[in-house]
Amino acid sequence: MTTFSPPTEADQDPVPSGRPGARRGPRVSRRAWRAAAVVAVFVIGLGLPVVVSNPYYLGIATDGAVLGILALSIGFLASRCGLISLGHTTFFGLAAYTFAISTTNWGWAPLVAALFAVLVGSAVGALVGAAIVRTPGIGFLVLTLAIGQAFYQLSVQTALRPLTGTYDGIPIIYADGQTMLGRDQADMGDASQFWPIAWTVLIGFVVVVTLVTRSRFGRTIEAVRENEERARFSGLNTFTPRLLAFMLSATGASVAGVLFALKANYVSPNVFSFVTAGDSVIAALVGGWTTAVGPVIGAVLYVFGQSELGATGNLQLFTGIALVVTIAFLRTGIVGALTSLWSLARRVLLTRRTR
Amino acid sequence: MSIANLLNGVAFGALLLILSSGLALIYGLRGVINFSHGALYMLGAYVAYQSVGALGFWGALVVAPLVVAVAGVALELGVFRPLEHRSHVEVGLVTFGLAMIIERVIVLIWGEDTLPVEGPGGLAGTVSVFGSGYPAYRLFIIATAAVMAVGLFVWLQRSRTGLHIRATSQDPEMAEILGVNVSRLSLLVMAVGGALAGVAGALAAPYFSVQPSMGQAILIPVLIVVVVGGVGSVGGAMTAALVLGIGQTLGNVWAPSVTVLLPYVLVIGVLLWRPTGIAGKRVV
Amino acid sequence: MNQAVLSADEVGVSYGGLRAVDGVSLTVAGGELHGVIGPNGAGKSTFMDALSGRCKLSAGSVSLGGEDVTGRSVQWRRRNGMSRSFQRTSVFPGLTVRDQLEFVADLTHETELDLVIEALGLGDFLDVTCSSISYGDQRSVDIAMALIGRPTVVLLDEPGAGLTKEESARMLDHIRGLCREREVAAVLVEHDVEGVFRVCDTITVLDRGVVIASGLPADVRADPQVISAYLGSEA
Numbered sequence: 114m115t116t117f118s119p120p121t122e123a124d125q126d127p128v129p130s131g132r133p134g135a136r137r138g139p140r141v142s143r144r145a146w147r148a149a150a151v152v153a154v155f156v157i158g159l160g161l162p163v164v165v166s167n168p169y170y171l172g173i174a175t176d177g178a179v180l181g182i183l184a185l186s187i188g189f190l191a192s193r194c195g196l197i198s199l200g201h202t203t204f205f206g207l208a209a210y211t212f213a214i215s216t217t218n219w220g221w222a223p224l225v226a227a228l229f230a231v232l233v234g235s236a237v238g239a240l241v242g243a244a245i246v247r248t249p250g251i252g253f254l255v256l257t258l259a260i261g262q263a264f265y266q267l268s269v270q271t272a273l274r275p276l277t278g279t280y281d282g283i284p285i286i287y288a289d290g291q292t293m294l295g296r297d298q299a300d301m302g303d304a305s306q307f308w309p310i311a312w313t314v315l316i317g318f319v320v321v322v323t324l325v326t327r328s329r330f331g332r333t334i335e336a337v338r339e340n341e342e343r344a345r346f347s348g349l350n351t352f353t354p355r356l357l358a359f360m361l362s363a364t365g366a367s368v369a370g371v372l373f374a375l376k377a378n379y380v381s382p383n384v385f386s387f388v389t390a391g392d393s394v395i396a397a398l399v400g401g402w403t404t405a406v407g408p409v410i411g412a413v414l415y416v417f418g419q420s421e422l423g424a425t426g427n428l429q430l431f432t433g434i435a436l437v438v439t440i441a442f443l444r445t446g447i448v449g450a451l452t453s454l455w456s457l458a459r460r461v462l463l464t465r466r467t468r
Numbered sequence: 469m470s471i472a473n474l475l476n477g478v479a480f481g482a483l484l485l486i487l488s489s490g491l492a493l494i495y496g497l498r499g500v501i502n503f504s505h506g507a508l509y510m511l512g513a514y515v516a517y518q519s520v521g522a523l524g525f526w527g528a529l530v531v532a533p534l535v536v537a538v539a540g541v542a543l544e545l546g547v548f549r550p551l552e553h554r555s556h557v558e559v560g561l562v563t564f565g566l567a568m569i570i571e572r573v574i575v576l577i578w579g580e581d582t583l584p585v586e587g588p589g590g591l592a593g594t595v596s597v598f599g600s601g602y603p604a605y606r607l608f609i610i611a612t613a614a615v616m617a618v619g620l621f622v623w624l625q626r627s628r629t630g631l632h633i634r635a636t637s638q639d640p641e642m643a644e645i646l647g648v649n650v651s652r653l654s655l656l657v658m659a660v661g662g663a664l665a666g667v668a669g670a671l672a673a674p675y676f677s678v679q680p681s682m683g684q685a686i687l688i689p690v691l692i693v694v695v696v697g698g699v700g701s702v703g704g705a706m707t708a709a710l711v712l713g714i715g716q717t718l719g720n721v722w723a724p725s726v727t728v729l730l731p732y733v734l735v736i737g738v739l740l741w742r743p744t745g746i747a748g749k750r751v752v
Numbered sequence: 753m754n755q756a757v758l759s760a761d762e763v764g765v766s767y768g769g770l771r772a773v774d775g776v777s778l779t780v781a782g783g784e785l786h787g788v789i790g791p792n793g794a795g796k797s798t799f800m801d802a803l804s805g806r807c808k809l810s811a812g813s814v815s816l817g818g819e820d821v822t823g824r825s826v827q828w829r830r831r832n833g834m835s836r837s838f839q840r841t842s843v844f845p846g847l848t849v850r851d852q853l854e855f856v857a858d859l860t861h862e863t864e865l866d867l868v869i870e871a872l873g874l875g876d877f878l879d880v881t882c883s884s885i886s887y888g889d890q891r892s893v894d895i896a897m898a899l900i901g902r903p904t905v906v907l908l909d910e911p912g913a914g915l916t917k918e919e920s921a922r923m924l925d926h927i928r929g930l931c932r933e934r935e936v937a938a939v940l941v942e943h944d945v946e947g948v949f950r951v952c953d954t955i956t957v958l959d960r961g962v963v964i965a966s967g968l969p970a971d972v973r974a975d976p977q978v979i980s981a982y983l984g985s986e987a
Contacts, residue, residue: 250557251560254501258691271724329858345830
């Protein structure tokens with residue numbers, strides 16, 4: 114069997130056109146168009162609560178956005194660096210708990226607590242990354258799994274009850290009168306109020322990931338993924354780019370963790386669970402992690418599935434089926450499949466027209 | 469520390485040993501971590517539960533490994549072979565998904581409740597061990613594991629098939645060139661690995677009872693044991709299983725909070741320090 | 753000829769009890785093409801690994817431009833003028849040819865990438881992913897990546913492997929041309945013995961890890977030990 118080389122954009126588009134953005138021609142206007150499109154999507158998206166007033170669907174969109182950030186963090190690492198992490202719950206959960214502890218136990222202002230939580234998650238991300246990025250393939254997978262589950266165990270240890278609440282978790286309580294971005298605690302739990310925050314952060318993260326991917330740094334980590342040894346023999350110190358990519362990914366997961374705690378107003382060991390760890394990877398993969406949008410779509414679908422199927426307990430069944438089907442047949446995920454269908458349709462239509 | 473605690477550790481280690489030997493065999497031959505091994509173990513336990521009524525415990529102990537062996541063969545034909553050219557990580561993820569499917573289907577069939585399974589009547593009592601009474605059934609588990617370990621070892625070291633398995637684990641291409649029928653070998657290894665999981669599940673049923681979370685609960689310890697023991701090293705996995713079983717059970721008595729982290733610290737330490745595991749080659 | 757750019761001094765590499773390379777010394781000057789040949793298992797690739805830093809030396813030292821680089825990482829060596837190509841083509845399959853050449857050019861501060869592209873005839877498939885081009889073309893990309901950035905020493909490990917006799921001959925000519933032009937010192941490991949005799953300035957012959965002959969092609973060719981090593985191994 115070969116070493117893991119995830120499908121890249123080249124696999125999606127049958128006519129290889131090189132790195133996007135590397136095309137010759139009027140670059141300025143193309144970038145301007147793209148920026149305008151992003152702004153438009155952002156502004157339109159902000160208005161979602163106006164169009165969708167049903168709190169159930171709004172809730173799904175909001176939770177999907179938050180999970181989407183986590184899924185995108187995982188997907189970025191997997192597709193760009195070839196590193197699949199079953200332990201991003203480490204940073205997600207750590208940031209969520211840090212936020213909960215600093216607001217509830219220490220009475221910090223929510224905004225400060227949120228920033229601190231992201232900082233803690235990112236710092237741990239740097240430490241973990243430094244230790245593990247050099248381990249290849251399955252070893253990395255098992256390491257991330259072990260680290261994530263170790264944190265789960267920590268979160269349920271009775272010895273740490275005063276800090277973590279073990280299985281009961283921590284109901285988040287802001288100190289008297291504290292608000293977060295102008296909203297008080299009850300508002301945060303309201304999907305229509307929380308949506309602008311989640312959407313803004315999501316779009317921001319998508320833009321960051323896209324820019325990083327298309328930058329010189331993005332090409333560097335792709336080279337490391339494609340052939341780490343050759344990259345070294347070309348003069349590159351491969352440890353640093355990988356570590357930086359891992360840190361970006363861990364920060365994303367931490368941000369998602371804070372948002373999750375903010376909306377739920379409650380954290381429990383579930384944020385560290387094996388199920389969460391696996392499902393977030395699956396969401397990213399099934400959505401299609403060669404693009405920035407794929408994992409987000411996967412996350413939204415997952416949240417939707419969770420709401421609809423949660424009671425029946427069959428979520429696990431469908432998630433498992435989705436995973437198997439995607440790896441076996443839809444290597445570039447849902448987004449990839451749709452893109453291929455679209456190209457196919459376009460080509461069929463075009464040939465019809467030229468006849 | 470009492471003898472009973474120590475023996476409990478050995479019993480748990482024994483179950484882990486049987487289960488992890490199967491996983492180590494598969495990992496060694498195919499290079500893929502079978503994340504559905506916990507689900508196979510669970511299948512063995514549930515099949516044992518189902519057959520105990522009609523066939524008694526001893527009958528169940530025969531039926532369960534057979535059924536799971538068939539499942540192993542299905543895995544080989546339906547997953548490992550068609551996906552032979554994909555990376556190990558991808559195939560591993562597929563087994564991960566299969567685990568979810570298998571475990572859920574089991575619960576759909578048998579329900580969410582914990583199901584009790586009665587051990588064999590002849591082993592229901594206690595046996596005197598160094599002065600105190602200890603459940604005979606658990607001694608039986610230990611004895612079974614010992615027999616399996618010896619049997620497996622002899623088979624791998626002395627028989628021709630065992631030699632083929634060891635050779636193919638070292639260098640699959642070379643083995644094939646030298647005339648080893650790798651496909652047939654894979655089939656055999658999957659059947660044996662499945663059977664071992666089935667035995668472990670059937671043995672565990674009266675001891676730990678049969679419940680929906682058992683697949684997931686055993687997966688991480690088994691993974692840790694196989695990885696720490698070394699790629700495909702069955703002996704390494706066996707040793708690691710006993711060490712973990714005893715260490716964790718004893719540690720739970722003394723310092724539960726620290727002990728629960730032990731396996732994780734162990735696997736992280738080993739993977740970082742010696743990515744090949746203690747006895748094996750490469751993890752990748 | 754210029755001063756020695758690369759020198760290996762009593763280099764030894766052992767694996768367990770096996771001495772893959774033992775007491776091998778050579779020097780290569782700028783613009784000189786130095787061939788390394790020998791029967792199978794002679795330790796040629798291991799020697800290349802030793803020179804490039806891919807494996808640790810158990811004895812001896814390697815010097816680059818007079819400086820001892822034995823302990824230096826492969827990244828360091830590349831950034832300081834020593835590059836290599838690989839026996840088994842080692843490229844970045846998912847990247848386009850242009851992208852990977854530019855990647856290496858960035859790292860090595862190459863300003864005239866186009867010259868290398870032209871010299872190896874890569875102009876036709878710059879925007880195609882490396883996995884879609886032929887093996888021979890991939891080989892050319894592999895070698896191109898070793899030539900970017902004006903290295904002072906280039907280690908080429910069987911550049912003709914997997915190519916037809918014609919392609920291989922052409923490849924060797926290209927290499928000789930580029931080396932002379934840019935005054936690059938080159939060490940060439942090859943199985944195509946005729947080709948090596950044709951293009952190389954000096955030759956070292958290895959057999960079972962030790963040097964059995966070294967010097968000008970004409971002398972080496974006539975050396976009885978070399979003849980028996982090759983004929984002996986074929987028998």
